[in-house]
Amino acid sequence: MGLTSRHLLGMQGVPAEDIQLILDTAKTFREVLERPIKKVPTLQGKTIVNLFFENSTRTRISFELAQKRLSADTVNFSTSTSSTKKGETFKDTVRNIEAMKVDMIIVRHESAGVPTFLTKISKANIINAGDGRHEHPTQALLDMYSIRERLGKLEGLKVCIVGDIAHSRVALSNIYGLKAMGAEVSVCGPATMIPRDIQKLGIRVYHDIDRVIAEHNVLNVLRIQLERKAGTSIPSVREYHKYFGITAERIEKYNNNIVILHPGPINRGVELTSEVADGPYQVILDQVTNGVAVRMAVLYLLGTMN
Amino acid sequence: MNIVLKDVIILHPEQKLNEKTDILLEDGIIKKIGSLSENEIKNSEVYNLEGNYVTPGFFDMHVHLREPGREDKETVITGCNSAAAGGFTGIACMPNTDPTIDTAEVVTSIIIKSKNHLVDVHPIGAVSVGRKGESLAPIAELVEAGAVGFSDDGVAVKSASLLRNAIEYAGMYNAPIIEHCEDPSMDDGAMNESFTSTQLGLPGIPTAAEDLIVMRDILIAEYTGGRVHIAHISSKNSVDLVRQAKAKGIKVTAEVTPHHFLLNDESVKTFDTNYKMNPPLRSKEDVEAMIEGLKDGTIDCIASDHAPHTIEEKEMEFIYAPNGIIGLETQLGISLSELYHKGHLTLEDLVYKLSINPRKILNLEIPKFEIGKEANFSIFNPDTIWTVDVSKFKSKSRNSPFDKKLLTGKPTGVINKKRMFIDDKFINLA
Ligand SMILES: [Zn+2]
Numbered sequence: 001m002g003l004t005s006r007h008l009l010g011m012q013g014v015p016a017e018d019i020q021l022i023l024d025t026a027k028t029f030r031e032v033l034e035r036p037i038k039k040v041p042t043l044q045g046k047t048i049v050n051l052f053f054e055n056s057t058r059t060r061i062s063f064e065l066a067q068k069r070l071s072a073d074t075v076n077f078s079t080s081t082s083s084t085k086k087g088e089t090f091k092d093t094v095r096n097i098e099a100m101k102v103d104m105i106i107v108r109h110e111s112a113g114v115p116t117f118l119t120k121i122s123k124a125n126i127i128n129a130g131d132g133r134h135e136h137p138t139q140a141l142l143d144m145y146s147i148r149e150r151l152g153k154l155e156g157l158k159v160c161i162v163g164d165i166a167h168s169r170v171a172l173s174n175i176y177g178l179k180a181m182g183a184e185v186s187v188c189g190p191a192t193m194i195p196r197d198i199q200k201l202g203i204r205v206y207h208d209i210d211r212v213i214a215e216h217n218v219l220n221v222l223r224i225q226l227e228r229k230a231g232t233s234i235p236s237v238r239e240y241h242k243y244f245g246i247t248a249e250r251i252e253k254y255n256n257n258i259v260i261l262h263p264g265p266i267n268r269g270v271e272l273t274s275e276v277a278d279g280p281y282q283v284i285l286d287q288v289t290n291g292v293a294v295r296m297a298v299l300y301l302l303g304t305m306n
Numbered sequence: 307m308n309i310v311l312k313d314v315i316i317l318h319p320e321q322k323l324n325e326k327t328d329i330l331l332e333d334g335i336i337k338k339i340g341s342l343s344e345n346e347i348k349n350s351e352v353y354n355l356e357g358n359y360v361t362p363g364f365f366d367m368h369v370h371l372r373e374p375g376r377e378d379k380e381t382v383i384t385g386c387n388s389a390a391a392g393g394f395t396g397i398a399c400m401p402n403t404d405p406t407i408d409t410a411e412v413v414t415s416i417i418i419k420s421k422n423h424l425v426d427v428h429p430i431g432a433v434s435v436g437r438k439g440e441s442l443a444p445i446a447e448l449v450e451a452g453a454v455g456f457s458d459d460g461v462a463v464k465s466a467s468l469l470r471n472a473i474e475y476a477g478m479y480n481a482p483i484i485e486h487c488e489d490p491s492m493d494d495g496a497m498n499e500s501f502t503s504t505q506l507g508l509p510g511i512p513t514a515a516e517d518l519i520v521m522r523d524i525l526i527a528e529y530t531g532g533r534v535h536i537a538h539i540s541s542k543n544s545v546d547l548v549r550q551a552k553a554k555g556i557k558v559t560a561e562v563t564p565h566h567f568l569l570n571d572e573s574v575k576t577f578d579t580n581y582k583m584n585p586p587l588r589s590k591e592d593v594e595a596m597i598e599g600l601k602d603g604t605i606d607c608i609a610s611d612h613a614p615h616t617i618e619e620k621e622m623e624f625i626y627a628p629n630g631i632i633g634l635e636t637q638l639g640i641s642l643s644e645l646y647h648k649g650h651l652t653l654e655d656l657v658y659k660l661s662i663n664p665r666k667i668l669n670l671e672i673p674k675f676e677i678g679k680e681a682n683f684s685i686f687n688p689d690t691i692w693t694v695d696v697s698k699f700k701s702k703s704r705n706s707p708f709d710k711k712l713l714t715g716k717p718t719g720v721i722n723k724k725r726m727f728i729d730d731k732f733i734n735l736a
Binding site: 133 | 499500501503504505506507508509510576577618621622623624625626
């Protein structure tokens, strides 16, 4: 049994069986990562391009490591600004890369829809590594893997995504994926950070962090982008922390069984205190390790499809 | 040269005409309307047009010709060819060219370029110098050169005080201010703000951005007693505001594009940039409100907002792609398919929305079926079924979301300025 699509553009519409298959495959790769020689020859001879139009060292390194562990040939194409600003169109850039006979493209871009656009102009398998505020499916998969690893299941769990939901690519992917796996999903943040009509996805919206902690099994806490938000959608980072920040006191008071995830990098003292970021409730560093295994699973399943 | 349009139905609601007849033209002048003698037919080029309607020439009051400045997208001539192929005998062209239509020289240059074309071109002048919203463009001079209305299209007139002055000043010449209604503090988006934009992770433009400026403009029109025309209306609330304003006797008119009365924002789910325009495609409820507004007369006319872009510019990441689609060659077919055949509007209504009303708004003469008058007609068959093929468009650009769309109702030809366009070619009648 394989995956139903030859691309991973997002979690929207991905069936539970596919998610299950990716997570189970990731588990076997997770074991490989514990061996002294952490490398398998599975994707030998395959060429993968990491096409990053937006700076994201963590995601790129995680993908690159996953590719190396699978013995694929890897090419990095990174540019902090849009290629269009250099005068070359996105389409020309992709055509050039395509001419180098690549099998798979991992793409990160500030515009939603770019991975979909890529499937129309390239024959390679496309994996979305984050498009605008749209989706970041491998992040959701590694989050689900980490929750399952800690709590043994996903079905029936109450998971809340906390923070700037409107500007997040992680939130939507988590909502789609977790719901497909039978979890109950909600979001929490200031009203100005909740996108319009998001409850229509079948989720609850909270503004009270104490209640959220009390009523959930898992919190996936998003990074607050300090430079963008202060003054417009929230009065200040200080006020955000006061009313939405996750602290050890809150956890101890309302629910000390909670599991805390964070996609990183963390703003300590803003969305999480250091006590929480380093404490017993979090699985943040496991997420990083699991990220490599999950990406290996996705690369393997897509790369060996044809 | 004599030509006969045989077995046509002439339709002119203002003249109370709706009858099957023949028309004889001599050198482009109406010679006779009625049954023709064998002799009259024998000495003429006869077009058998059974099933076709002949109406006063259609007029599109919102076209971007891109000349001067972006002749790679469209020129005055290719835009006019596109209009003729789409069944239009007249267009008004918007001033967001480079340079802007804010001097008499630019107005004149456009008029000269279109002089020998079948299609009448009436420039819309900029409200403000460079469309910058700071100081008034030389409105009187522009009127004298041939501008028929004023707009900073692409953006709303920057401030209420400048708008007030523009309405009053242009009002001396009875020229309307045509407004692109969008509050600039809320315009930072790539599609309509909605559940769909939430699902797609695209930044949204709320309908409130449009409604705010519509409301401002109505208040200023009421206060000054002057005229304002709402371009490409797209939100339900805005239609309600215009409806209420009209009931109060405020001089406000409105146009809607075919894409806003046909498509909703769920089309953006394909991430096809041919669904990116400004105003953006709105929700299903908004689309229904456009149809209601057309039916009850709140929306006076249909205009294409024909906005040509090159393939390279449109084939881009969604948030970077420019706004707009071309519409001259699909507008009539979509109006007939979606409004007439679905029972929302009669053909008489469509003649008002596509010919009479836009000309009234711009104070242009309405073509009539009268002996001795120069013919200015559109000819169309409301029942012809055809498939849109953008590769055959006369426009220089191809950015249409309607490629391969099946439509019922097609332009057959146009006659104006002693010229005729039919069977894909222009014919001089005199
Ligand atoms: Zn406009």
